[in-house]
Amino acid sequence: MDWQGQNLVEQIMQIMLLVFAVIAFVAGYVLGSFQMMMIVYAGGVTLTALITVPNWPLFNRHPLNWLDPSEAEKHSKPQVAVSLKKKGTKK
Amino acid sequence: MHSFGYRLNGLLTFSLTILTIMCAIASLSDNLNTPSPSAEIQIININRFQKQPQGNDEVSLTMNISADLQSLFTWNTKQLFIFVAAEYETPKNSLNQVSLWDAIIIAKEHAKFWIHTSNKYRFVDQGNNLRGKEFNLTLHWHVMPKTGKMFADKIVLTGYSFPEEYR
Numbered sequence: 258m259d260w261q262g263q264n265l266v267e268q269i270m271q272i273m274l275l276v277f278a279v280i281a282f283v284a285g286y287v288l289g290s291f292q293m294m295m296i297v298y299a300g301g302v303t304l305t306a307l308i309t310v311p312n313w314p315l316f317n318r319h320p321l322n323w324l325d326p327s328e329a330e331k332h333s334k335p336q337v338a339v340s341l342k343k344k345g346t347k348k
Numbered sequence: 349m350h351s352f353g354y355r356l357n358g359l360l361t362f363s364l365t366i367l368t369i370m371c372a373i374a375s376l377s378d379n380l381n382t383p384s385p386s387a388e389i390q391i392i393n394i395n396r397f398q399k400q401p402q403g404n405d406e407v408s409l410t411m412n413i414s415a416d417l418q419s420l421f422t423w424n425t426k427q428l429f430i431f432v433a434a435e436y437e438t439p440k441n442s443l444n445q446v447s448l449w450d451a452i453i454i455a456k457e458h459a460k461f462w463i464h465t466s467n468k469y470r471f472v473d474q475g476n477n478l479r480g481k482e483f484n485l486t487l488h489w490h491v492m493p494k495t496g497k498m499f500a501d502k503i504v505l506t507g508y509s510f511p512e513e514y515r
């Protein structure tokens with residue numbers, strides 16, 4: 258999953274879970290049934306999982322273009338200049 | 349969110365955290381309930397009123413207990429635990445509470461009931477103070493929730509007394 262996809266998935270996940278939590282609580286309270294709240298919420302969690310967890314193509318629309326290995330060899334890694342400062346050792 | 353396992357873990361953790369919050373709010377919603385319970389206890393007969401060999405008084409009695417506790421049930425109630433206790437004062441103890449009968453009510457329909465019963469548990473005093481003693485019968489209830497805080501309350505019924513002599 259590409260970065261844009263990950264961002265989108267995280268938002269979708271949080272919003273869907275919160276919305277289903279509110280719907281489940283209201284449904285349970287109005288119907289006077291704790292079990293109904295749990296069922297609706299469990300259904301919501303499963304639906305959210307199906308939408309956000311697998312690597313759907315819709316979340317891969319902005320793929321990263323990694324350099325080909327041959328291109329990488331041509332533009333070799335820059336050398337980091339290291340200067341060693343020698344400190345005098347104490348006797 | 350870079351891998352399947354990471355997303356699944358995030359989803360499960362967040363969903364369970366939200367579930368805890370929902371359960372806390374459900375428990376708080378119990379405070380919105382204003383119950384109006386009622387109860388009546390009649391002592392039909394005092395079957396035995398004797399002094400045990402050890403010197404303690406023992407009583408066996410039969411009661412009619414009727415109550416309407418349906419308003420105590422909310423959507424977040426798992427069961428209602430009720431018990432009847434006899435309360436009286438003696439020179440030795442400022443308050444004696446002896447549990448005579450208890451029951452667990454798991455459905456709102458069963459919370460309006462009438463029962464004719466003898467005391468489920470033995471009524472033994474610490475001493476021999478019961479002759480002619482006035483006592484209260486209290487119906488206590490514990491509303492046990494599915495999640496959250498348990499509420500407990502009682503109704504005190506006064507005006508009962510033991511006979512003057514053993515029988």
